[in-house]
Structures are given as C-alpha cells and as structure tokens.
Amino acid sequence: MRGRRLAFDYGDVRIGVAACDADAILVSPLKVLQAHSKTLLAEISAIIAEVQPIRIYVGLPVNMSGTSGDSAEKATNFAKVLFEEFAVEVLMIDERLSTVSAQRKLKDAGISTRESKTLIDAMAAVAILEQGLASETR
Numbered sequence: 001m002r003g004r005r006l007a008f009d010y011g012d013v014r015i016g017v018a019a020c021d022a023d024a025i026l027v028s029p030l031k032v033l034q035a036h037s038k039t040l041l042a043e044i045s046a047i048i049a050e051v052q053p054i055r056i057y058v059g060l061p062v063n064m065s066g067t068s069g070d071s072a073e074k075a076t077n078f079a080k081v082l083f084e085e086f087a088v089e090v091l092m093i094d095e096r097l098s099t100v101s102a103q104r105k106l107k108d109a110g111i112s113t114r115e116s117k118t119l120i121d122a123m124a125a126v127a128i129l130e131q132g133l134a135s136e137t138r
Contacts, residue, residue: 001054001136002022002023002024003022003024003052003053003054003055004019004020004021004022004024004051004052004053004054005019005020005024005053005054005055005056005057005129005132005133006018006019006030006047006048006051006053006055006056006057006129007019007056007057007058007059007093007125007126007128007129007132008056008057008058008059008078008082008125008128009059009095009121009122009124009125009128010035010058010059010074010075010078010079011035011121012035012071012074013034013035013036014032014033014034014035014121015032015033015034015035015040015078015121016029016032016120016121016122016123016124016125016126017029017030017031017032017033017047017122017125018030018122018123018125018126018128018129019047019051019053019129020129020133024133024136027126027129027130027133028126029119029122029123029125029126030047030051030122030125031047031122032119032121032122041081041085044082044085044086045085045086048086048088053088054088054089055088055089055090055091055132056079056082056086056088056089056090056091057090057091057092057093057128057129057131057132058075058076058078058079058082058090058091058092058093058128059075059092059093059094059095059124059125059128060072060075060076060092060093060094060095061075061095062094062095075092076092079092091132093128093131093132093135094131095124095127095128095131105123
C-alpha cells in the first residue's frame with residue numbers, strides 16, 4: 001500500500017522518530033523527542049500533520065526471553081494514546097535488537113559512541129520502521 005509511515009522508539013527519557021517515503025523504500029531518522037516535554041503531543045501532532053502517515057509503528061521492548069515488562073506496558077500505552085489522538089493505525093513491532101542494530105550502524109558510519117548518544121533513539125526508530133515495512137511484505 002502506498003503512503004508514508006512513521007515509527008516511534010518509545011523510552012522513558014527520549015522518543016526516537018523515523019519516517020519513510022510514500023513508496024516505503026527510503027527510511028530516515030526524523031528527530032528525537034523528550035518524553036516528558038509539556039509539548040510532546042503538540043510535537044507529535046506537528047510531525048503527523050507534516051508526514052500524514054497511513055500507519056504508525058511503535059517499538060515493543062520485549063525481553064530476550066520473550067516476556068514483557070514495564071517498558072512494554074509503557075510503549076503499549078503510548079501506542080494507545082497515538083491511536084486515540086490521531087486515529088491512525090498503530091502496530092507494535094518487536095524491537096529486541098533495534099538499539100543494538102542502531103549502535104552498529106552508527107559505529108560502521110564512523111560515529112563515536114559519545115556522538116551517537118543523541119542519534120541512537122532515532123536510528124532505533126529507523127530499525128523499527130524497517131521491521132514494520134518488512135512485515136508488510138510477508
């Protein structure tokens with residue numbers, strides 16, 4: 001299906017955001033939001049107005065054992081808020097290795113660990129979006 005998609009890597013401190021083009025070929029990091037910002041919903045609203053996604057993916061932080069904990073519950077609650085506020089389909093994506101994948105990509109690009117701290121969340125959102133797009137073609 002043609003149309004842009006968004007992905008969020010929800011965290012207690014930061015929320016990484018990524019988007020793809022209308023043909024779902026190119027995935028790019030957009031920004032990192034502060035999770036406790038008083039303007040968080042307004043910032044997300046502005047992103048949604050700009051991107052006009054047909055679907056949103058939210059990373060589900062499942063433990064390596066397959067169990068879920070507090071982080072998974074928080075991400076699920078965040079996804080519910082997105083759906084209720086913006087009436088866009090929201091799907092959860094297992095993000096077990098998204099941060100590891102993001103760290104590896106940044107290291108391969110020659111970006112130091114210190115420099116990458118601000119990029120990791122957005123790059124994790126890229127990994128989540130890539131997984132979501134791959135699941136659409138299965």
